[in-house]
Every structure is written in C-alpha cells, then in structure tokens.
Amino acid sequence: MKQFAKLAIATAVGVVMGTAAIADGLYAPNLAYRTGPFAATGIPLMNGQRDYIAMLNARDGGVGGIAIDFDECETGYSTAKGVECYEKTRGSAIVTQPWSTGITLQVLPKTNVDQIPILAPGYGFSPMADGRTFQWAFNAPSGYWDAADMIVQYLEGQGDLSGKEIAFLHLDHPYGKEPIPVFEAMAEAKGFDFNPIPVGLTEMQNQSAQWLQIRRTRPDYVVMWGWGAMNAGAITEAVKTRFPMENFVGVWWSGHDADLALVGDAGKGYKSISFSFPDMDAPVMADIRKHVVDTGLSLSNETEMQGVFYARGIVISMILVEGIKTAQDHFGTAEIDATQLRWGLENLNVTEERLAELGMSGMVPPFSTSCSNHTGHSGGWMLEWDGAAFAKVSDHLMPNVDGYAALAAEKAAEYAEANAPWPINEACEG
C-alpha cells in the first residue's frame, strides 16, 4: 500500500511538472547527445543552440513575447534512443531536431502522420530539399549534396580533376553514406576516380588500416565525412602517414577546432567546407555573453565559444527562431503550433539585412526557403586550419544545385514510392 501511495504521488508530481513544462512556452525539444562516442563534437553544438535560445528568453522574453521551452533529450547519437526521444516529446513539441541522419531517416515517415516539422540544418537526407515530397522536413541552410558539390568545385579550382583520384573516408553509417550517389555522379561527369573508404564505429580511433590503404593508393585528395571521434582519429593518422594536409578536406561536421587542436601545427592546411563561421565580435556574441555567460546560465567555456561548432549551434537555433517568428508574423499569434511552424520554416527569408539585425553578419550566408525548396542552398565557405584556428580561404561558394536536381528528384520519388502511400504537395509550384 505504501509503495502504491509513493507511486501515485510520483505520478501526480510528474503530471503536474509535465503540464508546467508545456505551459512554459513553445516546446522545442532537441534530441541532443552530450554522452557517448560522439559527445566531443555534439557538446559545442548543443551549447551554442542552447545559449542562443537562453539569450533570447533572457533578453526578449523569448520570441514574439512567448518563451521558448528548449528541452534536451539525450540520445547518445543512438538511432534507437533518438526514436524513443521523438515518441516521448511528440505530444507537445512544435519541432523535432533529430541531430542524426539515422534518427532523421527513422522519424521521416512519421512526419506526415504526426505533423511535426523536422528541422535538420546541414544534415539528414539530402533529397529532403524537395518540399513537394517532404512537406514536413527541412535541412536549411545547406544539405550534404551541396557540401559535396562545393568541395568538388573547390578542388577543381586547384586544377583539373580529370584522371585524378578522390578517396572518400566516411563513417560507415547512414550519415557517412549520404553523399555517395552525388559524388559518384560527379566522378562520372568530371572523369575522376572516386574511392569510398568506410570507417566502422569500433575503428574510429584506430584507422591505421584505412590510412594504409590511402598510403597504398596515393589518392590526390582525401575527402572526409567523419563525426565524433572519427575526425580526430583520421587527422592524427593523416599526420602520421605524412599525407599532405592541404589535400585533405572535410565536410562541415569534420571541421571541429578541438579535433585539430590535437595535432596543432601538424594539421596546418586541413580544410573543411562550412555554412557557418564564428565571429567573436558579432553583436549576437556580446548579447550571449551578457545575458547567458555572465549570468552563469551557459554550459560553455571561452575556448569552445571561439570555435566553429559553437557558432554553428547558434546559427542552427537562429534558423528555428526565424521559422517561429515568420509563422508568428503570418498567423498573427505568438502561440503557434507545429503546423504553423512548418509554414514558417517553408517561408524563411534570411537576408543580409536580417542577419545584420540579428547581429550575425558573416556567420552564415543569406538564404531563403520555399514550398519546393526546403534546403535554401545557402552555400558556404572553405575554411582552413592555420595551426590554431580555422580561417576562411575562399569566397562565398554556391552549390550547383541544377547539377544534381534530377538525382534528388529521382531519390525523392524512390523514397515516396517505397513508403507509399506518401502524400505529395501538388499545390506546391515553387
């Protein structure tokens, strides 16, 4: 009886607290990972996201007068736990931020039923750009295929790629495999050899076999789609095998300052394509410092705040907030729901002027979304490690979206067919 009474009290407290959480504002859960093998890269991103929202809540009382209830559900980058988090939060969430391509692919089929938008900035399934097919999924400001295209563009700028070899070192995971179709298409069109080299989860910190293969085949370039401990493992092996760092390029998730700090000067010349860039002098950073860091609300530290990933976390939360604001302005209400947020995310218009108003000029290129374009294709910059930090070494690169539009349409159609009946937004024209 005593046990039963305790259980009843605990349930009642839980229900009351849960209700309180819902009533706190717009519920925007984040499927975060601060633990496990990918924590090292997850933490600065999650801190940037969290601090931007905390700053808005402290400075402006949230967005449009309503606070954002930003809650983290820990996944450890596990797809199974991510789905569990989705099920746990979907009752009152206005958005799902899955934070893994694996979780995104699992949740994607549920979106048409649950009608909660997925926001996966810079990750997820690249054909999600097709808003006609993926009405509830957004990966603005840029997708993986954009990244692949920009990397190849940049390498072409160094010299003709015809007859050259690009080794593709990637995590053996849905995320790592995501750009392979577009790389293969470009290899065929441009006449270079494309050689995928997978890295298993248990080999992330022991990539000697992969780098022996690189030593044997001597590719002209190594392109990396790494994450978590894989990045540091690859960079240290590249240094060890004397691979020329200037010919080693990573996607934006493989450009983490802490991974390069492990090798310091030996990593000079390593590059990473990026849709974001840190600027410690940006007004938004001053506001975060004033309202979050100085008040003890931040989980971050000075070194981390200077890095690329923390700034990217800020950019990612900015995209969510701009979606909320756009929806609030359009529907004339602060308390928007998931359907209204979907409209907001589909009508983003983040211009240079808007970025200046937000105090984020130069931290992300301008972009806009539409009913048929859920990515925005902002483009980005090539960053290079100078021994102590990343610096921009290119002008604003733009992906040649037309080059893989047909492939994207084909993959989107394949997806819809495989998950039939799949609703298509026929009203969407562009």
Add this chain to the structure above:
Amino acid sequence: MLHKIFIDPFVEMYMLPDFLLQVLWEGLVSGILYALIALGFVLIFRSSRIFNFAQGIMVVFSALTLVGLHAMGLPAWVSVGATLVVMYILAMTIERVVLRPLVGQPDIILFMATIGVTLFLIGLGEIIFGGENKVMITSELGIPTGAFELFPWGGFLILEQKDVTAVVVAGLLVAGLIAFLNYTRMGRAIRALGDDHQAALSVGISLQTIWVLVWFIAGIIALVTGIAWGARAGVSFALEVIAYKALPVLMLGGLESITGAIIGGLMIGMLEKLFEIYWGQPLLGGNTETWFAFMLALIVLLFRPQGLFGEKIIERV
C-alpha cells in the same frame, strides 16, 4: 576472382615488403593494445568468475582522471600516482559496495552488476570531466612523439615512437604481471582463487583482499591502455568502444588464460590488418575489421569451444 584471392595478395606482399612490414607493425600495435584490454578481463574472470563489462569504461575513466588531474595543475607523473590512488579507491569501492553483497549469487547477477558499474562510471566521468575530447599528456609524461623513419628494401617504414613505447611498456607490464602471479604470495593466492574458490578460502585466502587487488591491477592495465590509445587519437568516451574488440580476443584465447589474451590479441591485431589490407579492401569494399575478429573467433570455437588456451572443463555428474 580466384587469382585475386590466392595470387594477387601474395604477389603484392612480395613486391612491396616495406608495406607488408608496415601492415604487420600496425597490427602488432593494435594487437598489443587489444591484449592489454583482454588481460583486464581475464584477471578478474580468473579470480572471481566475473565477466567485467566495465573494463572498457575503466580505460576511459583512468585516462580522463590522469588528464583531468594534470589540468588541475599536478605534474604529469604525480598525476599518474594520483590516478593509481583513484583506481585503488575505485577497486575498493566496487568490492565493498557492489561485489561483496553479491557473493554467492549466480554469475549472471555479477555480470549485470558490472554493467551497472559501467553506467555509473560513464555518468560520473561525464559529470566530472565532461564529454569533450581531451589531449593525452604524452610529451609531459616523457613519451617521445617523433617517428623512426626506416627505408628497408628501398621502401619506407614509419614507426611512431609513442607506438614503440606502448609496445615496450605493454611488454614490461605483461612480464611484470606474469612474474607477480607466479613468484609472489599474493599472485599465487589470485591463481589459487581462480583454480578453486572453496579450497582457496579454506586455507585462509581472503576473497575481499584478492578482489580489491585484481580490480586494482585491472585498473593499472586500464590506465596503461588509456595512455597508449589516448596518445594516438585523444581521450574521449569513444575509447570505450575499443573494449568491444577485446571480446573476440577472449573468445579466441580463452577467458582464463593470460597467455591466451596476449597471443589472441596479437593474432587478431595482425590477422585483421592483413585481411583488411590484402583481401578486405580490394575484394569486399573494406571495413572488414568490424567483423573479421569475431569470424575468426567463431571458427576457433567450432573446433575448440574453450578457446585456444582456455581450460577444458570436465564436470562429473
């Protein structure tokens, strides 16, 4: 296809002997480190019949403690000493709080308890040290960070000095451990407990003392492993994943054999590298290291269920 399986790899080995040496060296280094992790498992299993699931997280926890203490201002070698004290306290705590109340329980209960210890250490480690990747204090410990560049047969061979150090230190550790187990009173007590619990207890060997001791030794091995792996690619919770590579080593070498752990580790380290480079990458698209060791262990188990060096247990009924 048969040509690619039976001829090409050997031709390549013959034509590029320096590359073959590099593959074998990398396999040796990995194998030594697998063997060290497996040794931690074996020691605890021999003395207590507990399969210690926490061995992997002990590697992470000890390495994080070392780096964390150094970051707090302690000199490198003082940090090593302090980390050993922490590992001893951890061993005592596990024995007192987790194992002692479970004496006499079925093995599976004790195994589950070590999963509990794993989860506790993950949480504790993340609270104290955070989940970020840390730089191992390699040069502060006096471990050389350069490389020997050799040119055998006109080719090129790179031996990282920290890998050479890891191999030497691991060799000394294993030799010391074998000497300890064979020539000291405590070592013989550990072996006696492994051979027959009841008989060992009847001659006055203290179960509690031995358990603390073996968990502490497993902690020392974890620290050495953590330093060696951490020097290669930093210290993070991803190191825990490497402990899974010790499982096929144990299957291959036998759960109770120190020799089996060492030879099993070396075999798996070198064979998986050879297979990956000469057969896996050209024929199967690579990444065979994730399953090769398990396949090898399964094949061995078909013929020797107790592993290559495990004891064949005959139970009379």
